[in-house]
Amino acid sequence: MKIVLVSRIDDEEALRYTASLARDLEDLGHGVTLEEGTAQRLGREGIPFEEITGDLVVVVGGDGSVLLTIHQMRKQVPVLGINWGEVGFLADLEPDEAGAFFATLKDGFRVERRMRVSLSVDGKHLGDALNEAVIVTERPAKMLRFGVYVDGIPSERFRADGLLISTPTGSTAYAMSAGGPIVDPQIEGFLLIPLAPYMLSSRPHLISTGRILEVTLETEKPAHLVIDGQSTFELEREAKVTVTRSSEPALFVHTGKPFFEKVNYKLRNL
Numbered sequence: 001m002k003i004v005l006v007s008r009i010d011d012e013e014a015l016r017y018t019a020s021l022a023r024d025l026e027d028l029g030h031g032v033t034l035e036e037g038t039a040q041r042l043g044r045e046g047i048p049f050e051e052i053t054g055d056l057v058v059v060v061g062g063d064g065s066v067l068l069t070i071h072q073m074r075k076q077v078p079v080l081g082i083n084w085g086e087v088g089f090l091a092d093l094e095p096d097e098a099g100a101f102f103a104t105l106k107d108g109f110r111v112e113r114r115m116r117v118s119l120s121v122d123g124k125h126l127g128d129a130l131n132e133a134v135i136v137t138e139r140p141a142k143m144l145r146f147g148v149y150v151d152g153i154p155s156e157r158f159r160a161d162g163l164l165i166s167t168p169t170g171s172t173a174y175a176m177s178a179g180g181p182i183v184d185p186q187i188e189g190f191l192l193i194p195l196a197p198y199m200l201s202s203r204p205h206l207i208s209t210g211r212i213l214e215v216t217l218e219t220e221k222p223a224h225l226v227i228d229g230q231s232t233f234e235l236e237r238e239a240k241v242t243v244t245r246s247s248e249p250a251l252f253v254h255t256g257k258p259f260f261e262k263v264n265y266k267l268r269n270l
Ligand SMILES: NC(=O)c1ccc[n+]([C@@H]2O[C@H](COP(=O)([O-])OP(=O)(O)OC[C@H]3O[C@@H](n4cnc5c(N)ncnc54)[C@H](O)[C@@H]3O)[C@@H](O)[C@H]2O)c1
Pocket: 062, 063, 064, 065, 067, 086, 087, 088, 089, 090, 131, 132, 169, 170, 171, 172, 173, 174, 175, 177, 227, 228, 229, 230
């Protein structure tokens, strides 16, 4: 198989583990390529995230490394995270479990698709989010006024610090901390969660991906749209953000770890 290795580049141990994994995989007869940032730190040649292609991408890091890799890949390749992070909710294997997985890799693996949301502003595509897009004020401690339209019908208007547009995968991340529900990732929907809404009745909404979802900024204040904590875009005054289900879902190696078991042991004891 053609395998690309990505390591977090802020941890020497993760880099050493990745170098050793590269040798083991080559000994098993696989073709191994390193991501450019990882390769540079190992004194080798590599390929940019955008040019990643092949059968499998192995990310040695935490959630940020997995999110960064998926966000930067131009064409989605199945991802397997080996947890070298604080939480690693999206990194299914612990380092001591990796050997058993790679020993049977030649027999292939199942792929789990995870929906992403695609964000466009005034017709220009900004990017796709696996966790969420968050719209916040550029200056701290200021509020924005939002308008939410579902299939062109005004659904809600409210003032808040910000608004999260999350996927089910992101429901265990920022959305969870913002008081949203844990959403089974087998459900496909847009989870809308206001951040500190200045209104008694503003509630999270779970909206079918079959609908047209639009969010308008109705204030004269500068705002930012941030995708998965990885990319930030300045929003013009009175911008209209259009949310659709991405045509390119993220792909994960199906390791068989039950989602709700992960919620229990990864998020209840942080
Ligand atoms: N208050 C919060 O909970 C909060 C605030 C900002 C960002 N975030 C999350 O951080 C993500 C970016 O991750 P990062 O590592 O680059 O930022 P980071 O280093 O600030 O870490 C944020 C934390 O969120 C966890 N996380 C990320 N995705 C997750 C998921 N799908 N399920 C469960 N936990 C998850 C990470 O493990 C990490 O501990 C954003 O997409 C956002 O979801 C959370």
